[in-house]
Amino acid sequence: MLTHINLNDRGSNKETFHVELVAENLEYQCGDSIGIVPENDSQVVTDIIQVVNADGNKSIEYKKERITVYELLKRKINIVYLTERLVQHYSTATGHTIPAGRADLLELLKKYPVKNVAQFEEILVGLNAISPRLYTIASSPTAHEGEVHILVVKDVYESEGKRLIGLCSDYLRQFKTGKQQTFFVQPNKRFRLPAENKDIIMVGPGTGIAAFRSFLAERDATGARGRNWLFFGEQKFTTDFLYQTEIQNWYETGVLTNVSLAFSRDQQEKIYVQHKMLENAPAIYQWLEDGASFFVCGKKEPMSHDVEKALLHIIQQQGNKTAEQAMHYLEEMEKEGRYEKDVY
Ligand SMILES: Cc1cc2nc3c(=O)[nH]c(=O)nc-3n(C[C@H](O)[C@H](O)[C@H](O)COP(=O)(O)OP(=O)(O)OC[C@H]3O[C@@H](n4cnc5c(N)ncnc54)[C@H](O)[C@@H]3O)c2cc1C
Numbered sequence: 001m002l003t004h005i006n007l008n009d010r011g012s013n014k015e016t017f018h019v020e021l022v023a024e025n026l027e028y029q030c031g032d033s034i035g036i037v038p039e040n041d042s043q044v045v046t047d048i049i050q051v052v053n054a055d056g057n058k059s060i061e062y063k064k065e066r067i068t069v070y071e072l073l074k075r076k077i078n079i080v081y082l083t084e085r086l087v088q089h090y091s092t093a094t095g096h097t098i099p100a101g102r103a104d105l106l107e108l109l110k111k112y113p114v115k116n117v118a119q120f121e122e123i124l125v126g127l128n129a130i131s132p133r134l135y136t137i138a139s140s141p142t143a144h145e146g147e148v149h150i151l152v153v154k155d156v157y158e159s160e161g162k163r164l165i166g167l168c169s170d171y172l173r174q175f176k177t178g179k180q181q182t183f184f185v186q187p188n189k190r191f192r193l194p195a196e197n198k199d200i201i202m203v204g205p206g207t208g209i210a211a212f213r214s215f216l217a218e219r220d221a222t223g224a225r226g227r228n229w230l231f232f233g234e235q236k237f238t239t240d241f242l243y244q245t246e247i248q249n250w251y252e253t254g255v256l257t258n259v260s261l262a263f264s265r266d267q268q269e270k271i272y273v274q275h276k277m278l279e280n281a282p283a284i285y286q287w288l289e290d291g292a293s294f295f296v297c298g299k300k301e302p303m304s305h306d307v308e309k310a311l312l313h314i315i316q317q318q319g320n321k322t323a324e325q326a327m328h329y330l331e332e333m334e335k336e337g338r339y340e341k342d343v344y
Pocket of ligand 1: 169
């Protein structure tokens with residue numbers, strides 16, 4: 001890892017990390033993601049080993065591989081928020097009656113102890129592998145040769161009155177420069193820049209900007225002639241304008257033809273990217289009529305649905321169409337690969 005910066009300023013409600021990894025000879029295209037398997041928290045792993053009085057250095061077999069109990073817990077198996085099925089399996093194996101629902105392994109071991117270390121090991125090998133998390137690539141293969149960049153927001157949520165952080169975003173948040181990380185490229189064949197002379201409209205609030213930093217850096221580096229219009233949104237201009245300097249530079253140098261910004265908490269009423277789209281309805285429709293592609297990246301709920309609703313409204317109103325005709329227009333765009341989403 002080369003660089004790791006929180007792009008939000010002090011006073012923000014968010015922490016969004018720009019992470020740069022050195023990746024020589026890596027093949028990827030703008031629009032792809034990388035997959036990372038996070039490690040479990042060291043303290044939780046140590047607590048689990050202590051609770052059952054196990055030997056962390058003991059080697060056991062997991063999926064035809066010999067591995068120490070510590071390494072298995074730290075790097076291989078998912079020990080948090082176990083599925084209902086696995087909690088049920090734990091209940092059957094240990095003979096305890098456990099209410100239905102999801103739970104962490106440590107919590108189960110404390111509340112419903114195993115009989116012995118052998119039973120603990122049996123439970124461990126029955127657990128699922130940690131699933132990889134995908135992150136949209138924020139760099140361009142042409143502009144950032146030998147590197148790959150991602151943008152990761154700290155995933156904060158509440159459970160039973162406790163404030164918790166998602167496993168992988170917490171893992172990446174704690175990254176230190178120089179750390180080595182294994183990852184894979186997850187291609188996204190549909191989310192691709194069109195021909196260099198074609199116009200693009202990009203709607204990418206929050207971490208959705210990642211894909212469009214990649215697109216814009218690529219179009220800048222290759223001197224693409226198509227026009228580029230970015231819609232970006234976050235909570236506050238002063239603390240949350242991710243990649244502000246680069247976006248301003250692209251606007252000043254003409255790489256970005258238009259930039260439309262929506263900072264939801266800078267005024268009384270909430271303003272989101274879809275509101276900025278509606279304000280620019282005639283120009284958006286004209287771009288679409290001229291053959292522009294429309295891309296959306298970021299949160300599926302509710303953002304991508306609200307953006308689609310706004311887009312349909314624009315097509316219907318500006319094109320004097322019925323709701324069905326507007327839907328048909330969007331479906332045709334989709335068929336031509338001119339309406340693409342990378343949402344999660
Ligand atoms: C194609 C694609 C591209 C993506 N690109 C990006 C990107 O560019 N940037 C980015 O930041 N993210 C991106 N994501 C999302 C990312 O992959 C992860 O899902 C995200 O970082 C959260 O992972 P996590 O391990 O931190 O959270 P997890 O630990 O997986 O938790 C996720 C959610 O599960 C629930 N949960 C987990 N544990 C508990 C519990 N104990 N109790 C109750 N609820 C619980 C919560 O709702 C929590 O918010 C992308 C996803 C996809 C599919």
